[in-house]
Amino acid sequence: MMQLECICGNKAVFFTAGDRDEAGREYLELEDDDTLSVTVGEDSVVFQCKFCGHRYRLQQTWQG
Secondary structure, eight states, rough: EEEOOTSSEEEEEEEEEEEEEEEEEEEESSTTSSSSEEEEEESSEEETTTTTTEEEEEOOOOOO
């Protein structure tokens, strides 16, 4: 489980359902789609709070 808490207090929870990709990595599922939107880019993921609109960017730092 992974949890993200926005500065407004909104909490988004991600969980794994047991599904894996071909490399063995588990997929994360968002518990409630009404709390957060997720946008995947080329080198980062942007999480946006659906309550206050604040955005968080998770940048890829390792190039394999």
